Amino acid sequence: MNETLREAPSATEVAGHQLLLRAGFVRQMAAGVFSYLHLGQRTLQKIEAIMRQEMNALDGQEIKMPLVHPAALWQASGRWYEIDAELGRLVDRNGRSLTLALSHEETLAELARQEIHSYRQLPQMAYHIQTKWRDDPRPRAGLIRSREFTMLDSYSLDANEAGLDAQYETHFAAYFRIFARCGLPVLAVEADVGMMGGTLAHEFMYLTPIGEDTLLLCDGCGYRANRQVATFRKPENSGDVQTVQFVAELVDGEEKMEKVVTAVLPLSSQINETKLVHLLDAQRLRPTAEQATDIWVVDDGVSDWSSEANLVGDIAAAQEGDACTNCGQPLGTVRAVEVANIFKLGTRYSGTMGATFVDENDEARPIVMGSYGIGVTRLLACLAEHHQDAAGLIWPVSVAPYQVHLVALRGGEETAVTLYQNLQQAGVEVLFDDRDARPGVKFNDADLIGLPLRLTVSQRSLGAGGVEVQARAGGETAVVPLDALVIYITDWLAAAG
Ligand SMILES: [Zn+2]
Numbered sequence: 001m002n003e004t005l006r007e008a009p010s011a012t013e014v015a016g017h018q019l020l021l022r023a024g025f026v027r028q029m030a031a032g033v034f035s036y037l038h039l040g041q042r043t044l045q046k047i048e049a050i051m052r053q054e055m056n057a058l059d060g061q062e063i064k065m066p067l068v069h070p071a072a073l074w075q076a077s078g079r080w081y082e083i084d085a086e087l088g089r090l091v092d093r094n095g096r097s098l099t100l101a102l103s104h105e106e107t108l109a110e111l112a113r114q115e116i117h118s119y120r121q122l123p124q125m126a127y128h129i130q131t132k133w134r135d136d137p138r139p140r141a142g143l144i145r146s147r148e149f150t151m152l153d154s155y156s157l158d159a160n161e162a163g164l165d166a167q168y169e170t171h172f173a174a175y176f177r178i179f180a181r182c183g184l185p186v187l188a189v190e191a192d193v194g195m196m197g198g199t200l201a202h203e204f205m206y207l208t209p210i211g212e213d214t215l216l217l218c219d220g221c222g223y224r225a226n227r228q229v230a231t232f233r234k235p236e237n238s239g240d241v242q243t244v245q246f247v248a249e250l251v252d253g254e255e256k257m258e259k260v261v262t263a264v265l266p267l268s269s270q271i272n273e274t275k276l277v278h279l280l281d282a283q284r285l286r287p288t289a290e291q292a293t294d295i296w297v298v299d300d301g302v303s304d305w306s307s308e309a310n311l312v313g314d315i316a317a318a319q320e321g322d323a324c325t326n327c328g329q330p331l332g333t334v335r336a337v338e339v340a341n342i343f344k345l346g347t348r349y350s351g352t353m354g355a356t357f358v359d360e361n362d363e364a365r366p367i368v369m370g371s372y373g374i375g376v377t378r379l380l381a382c383l384a385e386h387h388q389d390a391a392g393l394i395w396p397v398s399v400a401p402y403q404v405h406l407v408a409l410r411g412g413e414e415t416a417v418t419l420y421q422n423l424q425q426a427g428v429e430v431l432f433d434d435r436d437a438r439p440g441v442k443f444n445d446a447d448l449i450g451l452p453l454r455l456t457v458s459q460r461s462l463g464a465g466g467v468e469v470q471a472r473a474g475g476e477t478a479v480v481p482l483d484a485l486v487i488y489i490t491d492w493l494a495a496a497g
Helices: 015-022 038-057 071-077 105-115 161-182 273-282 348-353 376-386 413-425 439-449 459-463 482-496
Strands: 026-030 033-036 068-070 089-091 097-100 124-133 148-158 187-190 200-207 213-217 224-226 241-252 255-266 294-299 311-313 332-346 356-358 364-366 368-375 404-408 430-433 453-457 467-471 477-480
Touching: 015 026, 015 376, 033 038, 038 124, 038 148, 038 161, 038 376, 068 071, 071 097, 071 105, 071 348, 105 148, 105 348, 105 368, 148 161, 148 376, 161 187, 161 200, 161 332, 161 368, 161 376, 200 213, 200 376, 241 273, 255 273, 273 294, 273 311, 332 348, 332 376, 348 368, 368 376, 404 413, 404 439, 413 430, 413 453, 413 482, 430 439, 453 459, 453 482, 459 467, 467 482, 477 482
Parallel strands: 187 224, 255 294, 294 311, 404 430, 404 453
Antiparallel strands: 026 033, 068 097, 089 097, 124 148, 148 368, 187 200, 200 332, 213 224, 213 332, 241 255, 332 368, 356 364, 453 467, 467 477
């Protein structure tokens, strides 16, 4: 089940994804839907083991919530109406509406409603590693933007905001540990709460030119934010303005009404649609007689706007070179992939879904929630993007599907079989290439798959005194005598891991 390929089977523009395809880690089944072959699944298991250790260290309870949810839960939270075609909807044989899990805030809030009654049961934290479905209109870049994906998601439950703050901070630190142990450098930035709702969010970002997100960074004070929420010091406006028109859908329960929104900005600015949407949401703009046709929104950087604007606020996108809000230094931009996000949900779900507890004074109050998620399969893709060279993948020891690639060549076959058994007995994870193939084919595959160490046993290596050991990263080579080999390998792996 793990044929390697000379060329990637489809037009994939992302190098890491090409390598995952060619090295036999994943196969595509449909747009944004993948199978994980043996090597891919082993790598996922390594990543998930690290995640479990770090979540258990926060006293998290591992659970597993379903992939299929009753629509009633999503109707109770309101997201059934707020989210459009991205939500996978189906109907069972009895005519009941269901959804595929896009995330698990609703199911967790429902569990909390059933299980938690008293302040004595708080705080708690629960996590699971589970499949999600998000019907993305533009799946691309392989596992980086797929429709079916795996996430680690966890949920904190507290009696008050101080408890939420504490659990948010411990997650923040744990996420950095998870990424460091997997071998992926990340930045945390302020982010939009988006479709999760709540009051505060951070994203963990892997910087790469293939990323779809743009980050604004300040060298002066360390300010970092996703372009969706980044602020900047507005320059003096010359009075030259532009207008941008949108058709916006205002939602009130099950009622939807289309409105024309006209945004007014300085000529040099670009519209930030996320900010615009939040401004409209914050004002709870509803269709009324006075607003029968149009809503006018004016950016606060426009100086001379004297008409009857419905709203004035920050709706401009921060751009490279704009002045930092904090310190005035010019902001820089980088591209990034979002690999995780954390949200202070507060009572966004518990309030609407009835997940309450009784406090010390016998009063019922909604549970204060946080939600935290890392894309497991997206992390796999980013690791492949980050750890590679022209010949193939270069896995860090911590997440490599196997630790050692054992290559048997002519004259070394019998010794290799013994070595395979000895290494396995010593707890070393060995991928054994005992195929009847040319040395060049085997070496190319070893480089492509990218396990940390390659061991070559041949008539020639035995003649030179033992087994040739080559590190995939750096490429240094040694010939190690057979009787010293197991210790050599276990020491090397311990030092590198
Ligand atoms: Zn600054």
